[in-house]
Amino acid sequence: MSSAPNVLDYDVVIVGGGFSGCYLLKLLRDQGFATVLIEANSRLGGVWSWSCYPGARVDSELPYYGYSDPAIWSTWQWTERFCSYRELRGYFNHVDKVWRLSPDVVYNTKVTRSQWQEDSGTWLISTAEGQQQYRCTWFVPATGTSFKTNVPDLRGKELYQGSMLHSSKWPESGLDFTGKRVAIIGAGSTGVQIMQEAAKKSSRVVQYSKTPNFALPMRQRQISEEEIYHTKSHVPHLFKACRNTRIGLAVTNTGKKTFDVSDEERERIWEENWKRGGFNWSQGGFTDTVFEKEANLAAYNFWRKKTRARITDPAKADVLAPKEPPYWILTKRPSLEQDYFEMCDRPNVELMNSPIEEFTEKGIITRDGQVREFDIIVFCTGYDAVTGGLRTMGIKGRDGIDLNDKWRDGVRTHLGMLVTGFPNMFVAYGPQAPTSLTNGPTFIEIQSEWIAETLSTQREQKLRSIEPKPEAEEAWREACSKIAEATLLSQTNSWYMGSNIPGKPREFLMYLGGIPAWHEACKEALKDWDGFDVRT
Known part of the structure; x- marks a missing residue:
């Protein structure tokens, strides 16, 4: 007969050791909370603790993709404008x-659970290991x-x-593309990064994309050491x-509408930001x-003109930068x-937009009947x-309600947290917050500091639990939806809308109002617990 699990008591349990988990652990310990962080991997870093595919790197440039604590940035030196997963692990x-x-x-x-x-x-909190709670x-x-992977349910995968x-x-030991026939399924950020590397080494690459x-x-x-030291005084500012x-990056918008300026001025502004790279344009x-x-x-x-100038094959140019955009x-x-x-x-590269019909032992058949054989098939989905x-995660709140069931017909939160x-539960870097619409670390620091302040206020006021009132939750959901529906983003099928997962409710999953507006709403909510059910 197995013995009952041992139970350890803490003030706070954090699950996940990415940017949010690490910063929260530091903040809460500093404020005297007995805190433990549970991490599924063998190292800290969140998605970067396991992402090691060829070309994997961030899309926020230095120094923004990191913590603002001088104890961290003043003793660390980046070597690239956009760092790779290897440097992020370091x-x-x-x-x-x-x-x-x-x-x-x-x-x-x-x-x-x-x-x-x-x-x-x-x-x-229960774990898969079972001997500790x-x-x-x-x-x-x-x-x-980015935790639960998405692999489409395509016919015959098991035959390949x-x-x-x-x-x-991706295996930590790597996977050699040299001379191999490679299929890349998907053309999101990961598909782009892997394609850039595979095309240089493989005998043939086919990218399948809708x-x-x-x-x-x-x-x-x-980035040279000289440049790092020359700009270090700028970093805290x-x-x-x-x-x-709005997005946690020091990027300045013109504040003008597209046709408020002359054609020449509009072209000049676009050209200037294009040359800067990153998210400047x-x-x-x-x-x-x-x-x-x-x-x-x-x-x-403008994007199409700049892009087509880099492609010599007219047929490929029509696929990659068509005259009529398939989405905004x-x-x-x-x-x-x-x-x-x-x-x-x-x-050696082929672009395939005919849908995949099924897999065979050796490759892929598309709906147009074409058969292609591969040595390696990569899902970048x-x-x-x-x-x-x-x-x-098996999260069960009051009366045993499962979070999965609560969100079955759509996400409901207050302030995205x-x-x-679900009393005394704070979701970090989750839905209905600015989240993936921002530079992660900037938003994460602001959110984590609010969470830490809220816990400290609860402790000071000796409050047993807090949770949002249903009407506050519904009002926040409506606010998120209203902002999104006023934009073209709601007209595009994307993971922003949950559209990449069959059966998932189609809704904009984040808060589009930007960091300052979101933060102001959080600060107002904390003043008098407006919108909360507070229990002593």
């Missing part, structure tokens, strides 16, 4: 060392947006005899400035790009590329983003 090792996180982290442990205990006013007053799932894998399951990727130039480059922008242009169709089409035509530009998260269009232009991880029926 960065998280540095964070761990400076903040001394690991003594309060339980590694290689997967949470399978989290149950609110009404009689004791605590959460009971964790009891806490506050529960913080911080699994982020070659190497088949999802980009998130729609083209309107990717933007990354302008990646190496940059971090401070980021907190006051998408965010530093005009205010109406994702609101007005004519403005959006004008932006697309910038209504999917922009991917940043280094030489994607040049790689697509190579003779992303994640059940934003909500997928949360809905599979709290959920009615």
Whole structure:
């Protein structure tokens, strides 16, 4: 007979060791909360603890993709404008060392169930290992947006005899593309990054995609030690400035509509931001790009002109940058590329937009009847983003209600963090918050600081539990929906809308109002617990 699990008591249990989990662990410990972080992997870093596919790197440039704590950035040196997964792993090792996180982290442990205990006013956290449980007053799932992988249910996958894998399951030892026939399924950010590498080594690459990727130039480059030290005095001012922008990056929009300026001025502004690379073109242009169709089409035509100039094959140019856009530009998260269009232009690369019909032992059959054989098939089909991880953690609130059941017909939160029926649970970097519409670390710091302040206020006021009232939850859901429906983003099928997952409710999954507006709503809510059911 097996013995009953041992139960350890904490004030706070955090699940997930990415940017949110690490910062929350530091903040809460500093404020005297007994806190433990449970991480499924063997290292900190969230998605970067397992992402190691060829070309994997961030799309936020230095120094923004990191913590603003001087103890961290002043003792760390980036070597690239957009760092690779290898450098990010080193960065998280540095964070761990400076903040001394690991003594309060339980590694290689997967949470399978989290149950609110009404009689004791605590959460009971169970793990796959089974011999240990964790009891806490506050529960913080911080699994982020990219946790549950999405692999389409395509006929005959089990028949294929070659190497088949999802980009998130890349072997640490690597996978050699040299001389291989490679299929890349999907053309999101991961598909773009892997294509750029595969095309250089493989004998043949076929990318299967339903729609083209309107990717933007990354302008990646190496950063010298001299440049780092020359700009170090600017860093604290940059971090401070980021907190006051909509997206958490120090990018300045013109404040004007597309047709408020002359054709020459509009072209000059676009050209200037295009040369800067990164998100400067998408965010530093005009205010109406994702609101007005004519403005959006004008932006697309500029993008198309710049992109087609890099492609010599007219047929490929028509696929990658068609005359009529199949969706509104910038209504999917922009991917940043280094030489994607040049790689697509190579003779060993084929672009396939005919849907996949089925797999065979040796390859793929498309709906048009064509058969292609491959040595390696890579699914770059992303994640059940934003909500997928949360809905599979076995989170059960008051009266045993499961979070998966509560969100079956659509997400409901207050401020993108709290959920009615789930007392003292704070979702970090989750749905109905600015989340993936921002530079992650900037938003995460602001959100984590609010969570820490809220817990401290609860402790000071001796409040047993808080949770949002149903009417506050519904009002926040309606506010998120109203903002999204006023934009062209709601007209595009994307993971923003949950449209990449069959059966998932189609709804805009995040808050589009920007960081400052969201933060102001959070601060107002904390003044007098407006919208909360508070129990003593």
